[in-house]
Amino acid sequence: MTKTLKVGVIGVGGIANTHMPGWAASPHAEVVAGADVNLEALEAWGAKWDVRRLTRLPQDLITAPDIDIIDICTPSNYHADLTIAALDAGKHVICEKPLAPTPAEIQRMIAARDRSGKLLMTAQHHRYQPAAIALKNEVDKGVLGDVYHARAWYLRRNNVPTRPGFVLKAQSGGGACIDIGVHALDTAFWLMGSPEPITVSGISRSELSKQPGAWSPWGGGTPIPPEMDVEELAAGFVRFANGATMMMEFSWALHGPHYEDMQVWLYGTKGGCHYPKAEIYTSGSNPRQQYDINLKYLPTPLEAHALECIDFADAIVNGRPSPVPPEQSLAVIAILDAVYQSAESGREIRMDGKS
Ligand SMILES: NC(=O)c1ccc[n+]([C@@H]2O[C@H](COP(=O)([O-])OP(=O)(O)OC[C@H]3O[C@@H](n4cnc5c(N)ncnc54)[C@H](O)[C@@H]3O)[C@@H](O)[C@H]2O)c1
Numbered sequence: 180m181t182k183t184l185k186v187g188v189i190g191v192g193g194i195a196n197t198h199m200p201g202w203a204a205s206p207h208a209e210v211v212a213g214a215d216v217n218l219e220a221l222e223a224w225g226a227k228w229d230v231r232r233l234t235r236l237p238q239d240l241i242t243a244p245d246i247d248i249i250d251i252c253t254p255s256n257y258h259a260d261l262t263i264a265a266l267d268a269g270k271h272v273i274c275e276k277p278l279a280p281t282p283a284e285i286q287r288m289i290a291a292r293d294r295s296g297k298l299l300m301t302a303q304h305h306r307y308q309p310a311a312i313a314l315k316n317e318v319d320k321g322v323l324g325d326v327y328h329a330r331a332w333y334l335r336r337n338n339v340p341t342r343p344g345f346v347l348k349a350q351s352g353g354g355a356c357i358d359i360g361v362h363a364l365d366t367a368f369w370l371m372g373s374p375e376p377i378t379v380s381g382i383s384r385s386e387l388s389k390q391p392g393a394w395s396p397w398g399g400g401t402p403i404p405p406e407m408d409v410e411e412l413a414a415g416f417v418r419f420a421n422g423a424t425m426m427m428e429f430s431w432a433l434h435g436p437h438y439e440d441m442q443v444w445l446y447g448t449k450g451g452c453h454y455p456k457a458e459i460y461t462s463g464s465n466p467r468q469q470y471d472i473n474l475k476y477l478p479t480p481l482e483a484h485a486l487e488c489i490d491f492a493d494a495i496v497n498g499r500p501s502p503v504p505p506e507q508s509l510a511v512i513a514i515l516d517a518v519y520q521s522a523e524s525g526r527e528i529r530m531d532g533k534s
Contacts, residue, residue, distance in 0.1 A: 183247075184208040184271075184492055187240030189261055190253030191215045191224035192344075194275055194484070198250055198302075199228050201488030204481060208248060208492035214240050241265045248492070251275060254344030256352050259284035262299065266291040271298045273491045277361045278508040280352020282516055285509045292505060300491050300501045301508040305366045305441075307483035307490070310457035317459055318370050323447030331367035332428040333359040333441040339388055339395040339403050339411060339431040346407040354409030356383060356515050359441070360429035365511050366454060367425060367443045373507055374419035380527040381415030381518030387432040395432075415518040420531070427518075 184207050188195050191213045202210045212232035215221040225233045237253075240246055241264050249265035251258055251274040259279040265272045266288075278301040279285050292299040305311055318326070333355075344350045345358060368374075387393060388411045393403040412430040419425070443454040450461035479486065490502045517528040 182207055182209040184495060185212075185246050186210045186248045186250055187212045187214065187243065187246040187270075188230075188250045188252060189214045189237045189240060190251060190257070190275075191220055192217075192252065195224065195250070195252040196227070197304075197482060197484035198252065198488050200481060201485030202250075202492075204485060205489045205492045207496045208488070210250075212240050212243065212246065237261055238264070241268045241270065247271060248273065248495070250488070254350040255280050255357070256350050259288055262288050263291040266295040266297055266299065269295060269297065271491075271495055273300045273302055273488065275302045276365070276508075277301075277352070277357050277512055277515075278505055279512065280357050280516075282509055282513045285505055285512055289505050289509065298491070298495055298501045299505050300487075300494070301365075301503045301505060302484070302487050303362070303365045303369075303503050303508075304483040304487050305362050305454075306369060306503060307486040308455060309479070310455045311366060311370075313457045314370060314452050314454055314459075318445065318452065319372075322450055322459060322461070323445060323452060324449030326371050326445050326447040327423050328446045329367045329371055329423070329425040330427075330442070330444040331363040331425060333363040334428060334430045334433055334435055334437060335359075335440070336435050336438055337387070337395060337432045338397055338439065339393075339407075341395050341397050341401040341403055341407075343404075346404055346409060348408050351409060353515070353519065354383070354385070354413070355411055355429045355431040356413035356518055357512075359431070360413060360427065360515055360518075361511060363429065363441055363443060364427060364514060365508070367427075367445070368511055368514075369507065370443065370445055370452075370454070371419075371423065371425075373510060374421045374423055375531075376417050376510065376514050376517075377420050377531045377533075378418045378527050378529055379415055379514055379517035379521055381413060381427075381521040383410035383413040383519060383522040385409075385411045387411060387434075410522075413515075413518055413522070415514070415521070417514055
């Protein structure tokens with residue numbers, strides 16, 4: 180079958196590999212080229228996926244007339260400029276999370292999207308996990324009633340991603356808050372139906388990463404670079420205009436029991452739910468009911484990272500809106516940005532313009 184959409188991948192490091200099975204499985208799109216500033220990474224990726232058109236200049240893909248989709252997988256601080264250039268060149272863009280580390284950059288990306296008339300999607304793969312899809316269906320049916328409180332956390336005992344693209348603010352835009360916090364918050368916020376945030380209070384700090392000999396199992400075991408200038412821990416509290424509230428905690432390193440622990444809890448007037456267990460808890464005539472909805476939504480053989488690419492190409496071909504619209508990412512990043520502002524100032528941040 181001839182695939183109509185040609186894809187160019189920019190930044191062919193770790194996460195780009197998880198997109199490749201999706202593009203291969205899509206009936207509509209195929210990868211024809213890759214770009215990376217690192218020649219060694221580029222050649223290894225090209226050999227692995229049999230992509231022969233390789234360049235160290237992202238602009239070569241952005242201006243190529245035969246390319247329809249740009250898939251951006253670079254460190255986060257490069258997302259905005261590359262996305263804007265690609266949209267202005269008439270390409271559709273799927274971009275890894277965080278869409279950009281600051282609200283101002285995302286606003287510029289949305290303006291470019293509007294100028295171009297093309298689709299822009301954030302690669303928030305948790306929305307494609309079977310458990311998340313199952314819960315979203317149930318929550319949208321009203322099974323929880325009015326959701327009035329949520330908890331979202333992503334906590335690692337010790338797994339600081341020691342590469343410069345994560346630990347240097349100039350490349351990442353922030354630490355655990357923006358890197359893994361964005362997964363938990365996006366999932367909770369999306370399940371809640373994207374309510375309007377009005378105030379945020381937060382903290383951020385680094386303690387364990389700054390101790391002598393600090394070490395991470397990341398990449399087979401690596402020292403934590405002393406030049407790391409982003410936070411290992413962030414926490415926050417959000418009030419929404421509809422009266423709902425949310426507590427958030429995100430860490431790369433923390434004395435706790437779990438190597439990796441991401442959870443989202445929603446509490447409503449009729450029920451509560453848990454991700455990733457995909458369980459819903461209700462109280463009715465029986466004292467307490469708990470049922471497992473996993474069985475209704477069997478996992479697919481493809482990973483969520485692949486499913487998001489398939490869905491993006493399908494949205495383009497079938498004229499659907501962006502499956503993860505940048506407006507939702509703007510709200511999520513505005514909350515995380517307010518956590519940083521609150522941590523810096525020691526004050527609660529108002530997001531509704533009131534004082
Ligand atoms: N969805 C997820 O679960 C998930 C997981 C990991 C990373 N990510 C996101 O993916 C992005 C990349 O992370 P990664 O783990 O793949 O990092 P990585 O360091 O493994 O790969 C990034 C690649 O981009 C290249 N690069 C850097 N600057 C570039 C530029 N200006 N132009 C072209 N190439 C450039 C690097 O040489 C490297 O090969 C980040 O935004 C990160 O937040 C998402």
